[in-house]
Amino acid sequence: MNGKPLGIGMVGAGFIARFHVRSWQAIRGSDIVATASRSLQSARALGAYAEELGVGEDVSAYDDVAALVRDERVDAVWVLTPNHTRVDVIEAICAEVTAGRASLVGIAVEKPLGRNLAEARRVAEAVRRAGLLHGYLENQVYAPRLARARELMWARGAERSGSPYLARCTEEHSGPHARWFWDSEAQGGGVLNDLMCHSVEAGRFLLTPPGEDPAEWLRPVSVTATIASLRWGRDAYAQRLTDSYPGLQDYRSTPAEDYANATFTFVGGDGEPVIVEAMTSWGFVGAGMRLSFELLGPEYSMSANSLTGDATVFFSRDLRQSAGEDLLEKQNAEQGLMPVIADEPAAYGYTAENTHLTRMFAAGRQPAESLDSGVAVTELLMAAYYAAEHRTVVEWPVDLSDYVPAVARRAWHPRGTSGAGGQPAAGPGGPPAPGTASRTPASGVEEGR
Numbered sequence: 001m002n003g004k005p006l007g008i009g010m011v012g013a014g015f016i017a018r019f020h021v022r023s024w025q026a027i028r029g030s031d032i033v034a035t036a037s038r039s040l041q042s043a044r045a046l047g048a049y050a051e052e053l054g055v056g057e058d059v060s061a062y063d064d065v066a067a068l069v070r071d072e073r074v075d076a077v078w079v080l081t082p083n084h085t086r087v088d089v090i091e092a093i094c095a096e097v098t099a100g101r102a103s104l105v106g107i108a109v110e111k112p113l114g115r116n117l118a119e120a121r122r123v124a125e126a127v128r129r130a131g132l133l134h135g136y137l138e139n140q141v142y143a144p145r146l147a148r149a150r151e152l153m154w155a156r157g158a159e160r161s162g163s164p165y166l167a168r169c170t171e172e173h174s175g176p177h178a179r180w181f182w183d184s185e186a187q188g189g190g191v192l193n194d195l196m197c198h199s200v201e202a203g204r205f206l207l208t209p210p211g212e213d214p215a216e217w218l219r220p221v222s223v224t225a226t227i228a229s230l231r232w233g234r235d236a237y238a239q240r241l242t243d244s245y246p247g248l249q250d251y252r253s254t255p256a257e258d259y260a261n262a263t264f265t266f267v268g269g270d271g272e273p274v275i276v277e278a279m280t281s282w283g284f285v286g287a288g289m290r291l292s293f294e295l296l297g298p299e300y301s302m303s304a305n306s307l308t309g310d311a312t313v314f315f316s317r318d319l320r321q322s323a324g325e326d327l328l329e330k331q332n333a334e335q336g337l338m339p340v341i342a343d344e345p346a347a348y349g350y351t352a353e354n355t356h357l358t359r360m361f362a363a364g365r366q367p368a369e370s371l372d373s374g375v376a377v378t379e380l381l382m383a384a385y386y387a388a389e390h391r392t393v394v395e396w397p398v399d400l401s402d403y404v405p406a407v408a409r410r411a412w413h414p415r416g417t418s419g420a421g422g423q424p425a426a427g428p429g430g431p432p433a434p435g436t437a438s439r440t441p442a443s444g445v446e447e448g449r
Helices: 015-026 040-052 065-070 083-098 117-129 144-161 191-206 235-244 350-362 371-390
Strands: 006-011 030-036 060-062 076-079 106-110 133-137 166-172 219-228 259-267 273-281 290-297 300-305 311-315 336-340 393-395
Touching (some): 006 065, 015 030, 015 040, 015 350, 030 040, 030 065, 040 060, 060 065, 076 083, 076 350, 106 350, 133 350, 133 371, 144 191, 144 290, 166 191, 191 259, 191 273, 191 290, 191 371, 219 371, 259 371, 371 393
Parallel strands (some): 006 030, 006 076, 030 060, 076 106, 106 133, 166 273
Antiparallel strands (some): 166 290, 259 273, 290 300, 311 336
């Protein structure tokens, strides 16, 4: 880049964009130079926030993504828009590049890459055709507590007793910030699509030796899964969603899942079977968002939990306080004994992630966590949805190229049957209806577990 800072354009101005902007306070060699949003006011507000934090100067604001990428100061773009806009936004950016109207080095895309496998592949293919370097924004694999623990497990444990065999990864909180997350069609599902993308990739990361590509080290074998509507489908909580987001689907009859677990079996590069257990929930009510990780090997283990925090504080019942998220993300209380996470962008991996990506883009090198990683994760998520939807074991190889989960089609009605815990007796959502976009995988499905 001839010594000049890499110019970053942020596309999308919501909650996650502010997390990324905050992380730039610890990043050198790049500046935020432009923002874009469907709302010009939102784009300007994000640009002002970047200027306030000292991570951008004279930040340009746009309500047209094509105009942002044509900005001569923009060298790389971070795409942080809602899931249902992802394909259109990426293709608009890539069209400007291929037409020669924009000159970009790279593009980074937030998780999940698409609402389904077809969309994820479409995103990755558009970027490849445009000849851009690319990164998949999966912050958890950059989280210091996870990255350092993985190094130690492989260096001190695996080297002497053998590779690890089980990773357990969990992400839980009380529910998303914005309306579109709750809209199963716009989001592509519920908590499985929203959060399990993190847990699956964190599990693959832990089970793969440093320096190796998880896609090459781990060969997927099978997956079983469960999804359920546990909290937000109950009358009082469904009504809360209706009151908060007028026009949202009725969670009493057509919810998105607020609980999901899946067990993924792989064969490692050393020929040994390994397992990722992933669990996610929008029904956890605690101090705030809880991220927990475990890795087990023959003579070693590790565990990490975000709610251990950096400090704890106590506020008595006599202190009247307004609700906020100044202690940690998805904070649920202001009284009692509470954990504090001093630097959330660093603790959750955003700072290390953006440092790595900007350095790689500036050097003209391809980041390891690429859009190919995002495609692989999406395939694993779709297999988990299919396994849960049909109460079956999905085995690889499997063709999920045009499968769309019943939840995403608003065809999942768990409380309309007598199944326990939100699970219909005949299988969540039943089989795909004739003529729908949901397709039975061509192979790899063992029915009736």
